[in-house]
Amino acid sequence: MKVIVFGSFNIDKVYSLPHLPQRGETLYCDNYEIHVGGKGLNQALAFQKAGAQVVAAGKVGADGDYLTDWLSANGVDVSSVGRSDGYTGHTIIEVDPDGQNQMILFGGANREITPDYCDEIIEKNRDADLIMTQYETSCVEYMLEAAHRAGIRTAVNPSPYVDKVRELPYDKIEYIIANEFEGASITGKTEAPDIVRALQELCGGKVILTLGGKGSVYSDGDTTVSVPAFNVNAVDTTGAGDTFTGYCLYGLLNGDPPQTALRTASAASALEISKPGAAETIPSAEEVRAFLKKLS
Ligand code: RIB
Numbered sequence: 001m002k003v004i005v006f007g008s009f010n011i012d013k014v015y016s017l018p019h020l021p022q023r024g025e026t027l028y029c030d031n032y033e034i035h036v037g038g039k040g041l042n043q044a045l046a047f048q049k050a051g052a053q054v055v056a057a058g059k060v061g062a063d064g065d066y067l068t069d070w071l072s073a074n075g076v077d078v079s080s081v082g083r084s085d086g087y088t089g090h091t092i093i094e095v096d097p098d099g100q101n102q103m104i105l106f107g108g109a110n111r112e113i114t115p116d117y118c119d120e121i122i123e124k125n126r127d128a129d130l131i132m133t134q135y136e137t138s139c140v141e142y143m144l145e146a147a148h149r150a151g152i153r154t155a156v157n158p159s160p161y162v163d164k165v166r167e168l169p170y171d172k173i174e175y176i177i178a179n180e181f182e183g184a185s186i187t188g189k190t191e192a193p194d195i196v197r198a199l200q201e202l203c204g205g206k207v208i209l210t211l212g213g214k215g216s217v218y219s220d221g222d223t224t225v226s227v228p229a230f231n232v233n234a235v236d237t238t239g240a241g242d243t244f245t246g247y248c249l250y251g252l253l254n255g256d257p258p259q260t261a262l263r264t265a266s267a268a269s270a271l272e273i274s275k276p277g278a279a280e281t282i283p284s285a286e287e288v289r290a291f292l293k294k295l296s
Helices: 039-050 062-073 108-112 115-124 140-149 163-167 180-187 192-203 240-253 258-272 285-295
Strands: 002-006 010-016 031-037 053-057 089-095 101-106 130-133 153-156 175-179 206-210 216-219 224-227
Touching: 002 039, 002 115, 002 140, 002 240, 010 062, 031 039, 031 062, 039 053, 039 062, 039 130, 039 240, 039 258, 053 115, 089 108, 115 140, 130 140, 130 240, 140 153, 163 180, 175 180, 175 192, 175 240, 180 192, 180 206, 192 206, 192 216, 206 240, 216 240, 216 258, 224 258, 240 258, 258 285
Parallel strands: 002 053, 002 130, 010 089, 130 153, 153 175, 175 206
Antiparallel strands: 010 031, 089 101, 206 216, 216 224
């Protein structure tokens, strides 16, 4: 299975704090680390670890070559990642002792994607089975339209939610994978079953709604499946959604029943949040299998 993951490449600057800061508050940081990140990079690796052949698409500045080098060393094709004269995107991530976070995102090179670049990616990868994208780059709408025209299946993780997310070409999206906040913001609904139904009606395809500690739900209009989350000690939840996304969509595309795909993805993200960092802590498929076997 060949997947194009079109998305952001970020340098994640992670600050461990005694609590998330209040307005006007100055906090001493207990620990500072720099990690590879960005929803595009993280999801590219999650798909690769799950078993897909992955082509990454996006843009970095000169200060971001180590991101593409790292992804390439981990088996992802980065030959189509573009280069900017400006800065690579970066994220300031504040993490509290419960592993919860808040972020400041600088888009940088991620926001320099042009329609020409999208056309080039689609032209080079017409044999792809799926394109996966999120909302941290420019030209998301254009890329989806171009992929759809080329007959490539489409999946969107509408994250982070901004008002423009409501303008996505939903009739051309086959899979939406969103968290509760994103789903509620797009649909105006507040209860998970209503959000799932409204998202499914919007795209006419398949919807996966993640509910944090409450698990996840899949619906394709005919079948609806709910799967509980695994209870683990969360050290850093950054990248949990990206890990879930890669594993879940790989499973569904591979023909796994939704129950299996969601359970495997939940296990992968449970393992990922047990360690600090995002992409570096995405588990391998063997690790996920071993985790699930121990529970059975
Ligand atoms: O989803 C987690 C990612 O969101 C982080 O790696 C950060 O870079 C932001 O893009």
